[in-house]
Amino acid sequence: MNFSKQINNVSSLQFFQLFRFGILFIISICFAKSHLTISEIGIYEKLIFLSGAISFFWVNGVIQSLLPLYNNNKTFAKTNKSPVLFNALFISIIFSIIIISILLITEKNSSSFLISTTEIPYKWLFVVFFVVSTPAFLLEYVYLLLNKPRSIIYYSLLTFSLQFVAVVFPIWIGYGIKEGLYGLIAVSALRLIWLIILVLKNSKPIISLSFIKEHLILAAPLIAGALISGSMPYIDGIIVSSNFDNATFAIYRYGARELPLAMLLANAFSNAMLPEISENNDISIALKSLKEKSKRLMHFLFPISIILIIISHWLYPIIFNPQFIKGAEVFNVFLLLIITRLVFPQTILLGLKKTNILLIVSIIEFIIKLVFSIWLAKYYGIVGVALGTLIAFIIERAILITINYKYLKINPNQYIDIKWISFYSTLIIIVYFFVERNIYGF
Template sequence: MLGLASSSTRALQAFQVMRFVAMLSIGVAMARLGYGKTAIGNYEAVLFISGLFTTFWVTGLIQALLPLYTRNSYISKDDRLFNAFMVIFGLSVLACLFATILTATLTGFAAIDGSNLFPLMLLYMLLSTPSTMVEYIYFLHGNYKAMLSYGIITYGIQVVLVVLPVLFGMGVAFTVLGLIVVSAVRFIWLISLLVHNSKFRINVDFLKDFLSDGIPLSLKFLVSSSGLYIDQLIIGYHFGPSTFAVYRFGAREIPLVTILTVSLSNSMLADFADRQKLSRNLDNLRNESLRLMHILFPISIAAILLSRWLFPIVFGTEFHESANVFMIYCLIVLSRVIFPQTVTQGFRKNVAVLTISIVEMTMNIILSLLLVKHFGINGVAAATVIVYTLEKVLLVAYNTYSLKIPAVMYVPVKAFWVYSLISVSAFAFAWLVL
């Protein structure tokens, strides 16, 4: 852990890996211990609905906070963390109220018993959403060892408290209570950190900057996340339930790709708060991008080459066509490993990020509708890869012409093109030969 704690990027990546491993462990335990499909479905519905109402805006606000908070902010207490908490907690309350208004619709959609699980879900949403700040407070203060210790403790507690009710054959409400208990621990932990690291007073100037940056980013993530649902609607309209299931099983990125790239981008955002170190920060971004390329491209190439063999084994022969969709999705790595969005957001040009995201979504709809007619579900997957790439091209162009920062300053161009050529060649070989 000492090696991970020596780097902001490694620490944040390790923390997000902990989160993924905890969620994966819970899912595997539920399935292996014979928890019923209905119970598992209700548990997943709680997580899905909570995320539906909160993920896009809390992600946007956290990413807006990072460039506004300089690395040496811990030297003296100020009020920025408290004001950020106040906004996030207030929006969490509003999200719970909005979900309450839609109780009938949501309980019908997700088959959740409104008199039992729904109130528990609201409490979980209220406590867990603001608690996202904890790891970033540690991160912003450079206390990476404490951040990793916090992750080990809380995610360990989460796995135990959620799996124990499954082990003893208790109802799904007890698994959600486990989530609530660990969320309460995180929330109390957050309040303690705020007491020690922030002054409890209103800062109107900071709130203006925070919201003016956070609102476009929140809308950006709302627009971006809608693309997945739009694709599924298009598939559902053109094909039957069986084809829809085939697409759903294949239309997923390699989790490690998303975890490591998002964590790298977030960790670099905080560096851009100090404009005097811009050249060094761009060099760091290029070097970290290269490091990720050496990790993620080989993993993606291996996944492309092995997917047609592995999918029938893992999911059954009826889902062998899902491998084709997954192979196409593996090519998303080409757009994930370059980070023009980090530069654009680091300079707080978030309206530009939102505008480009809207262009991406529009093109996604158009391309999906065109390609689904000729290539079926594979065409929809290909449209996703194309528009993700288009988004990065537009961001690179914006950085080059508006910010006067060419791609060579933060992208290891030669390595990127070599790895991209190998990946596309591997895809062509797997698609045509294997």
């Protein structure tokens, strides 16, 4: 196989996400095997969590709205050095400053709610890290828009390898978390400088209030939708903690996780397809590409998910301990989410800038999830909470597919390989009910 021919925007962005996940996972292993105490590692993890908690929703909204806008907006003509990228960078920096300012002003309440402390550990180091690291999330997507997939791969290999060394090396030679944070800040600053140079090279430094308005109008529903979706795990936690004891809560948390590989590959694929859908005058070409490429993901991710369902009850006591074996029941339900992850009606709506529809459906999904999780928890315990999530995801995808068909006149068969998704969905459901037949009294 000629691997150079396999390098494209989709595969390079998927590689980026996988390599990033792998490096972060290896860093966590190195921390666990170092001289650091669990409490010290907990401080580092809380800071990373805090950074993500106050940025994931707006970063997601800014990026996903930028992708269809880049070559298809009302403000700038399609030119080699359009100011679009410069304005997107400007928006990201301003957002970072505003969000961190709000966090500092409300530090006691915010940190107590998010990380259960009255003040932020290593506060000013965290402030610097957040301000320099958050805008840099744009970088791989700038390369995507410039159609430079190889640059995405080179960038990920270089910066995440540097991050591993910069964060782990100080710890392994005897220093503490503070020095690890210095290393993290240094690499984040390098990414930001890299991004600024790349943007100035490919975009005119002109601030346009009209484009910023256009960008934010498109981004606002995505930001709100991401905030709603991102709150679902917290709602799960509230439902479980209010109905079950602490031990059951811990078991649920250890089980309530999707296959990371599926999430990373599916999300990267969806984002990489947005420019293709937005810029293509003949959308049927983009839909055909969406269908073919998503089919490849099915052939890869469904077999992995099926195997994990079969072995999870054997695997969980080994990875964790025998007390967490009930977590495998929850995990197996979350593995069924692969059925919805590999269907992409939302990508079409986003590419066509129908973001208000996505927000409305997110609200509906949230309500459905809440109702079904509370109801099913009475009958199936923590598995019922997970089933509520699965049902909400399935209904959400069904609504989006219907909207595409009824209002955009896009037949599901144009972008979904009905034969293969039906085959794999049926197979994984049969395997699931066979493995978990005791839960449902079969």
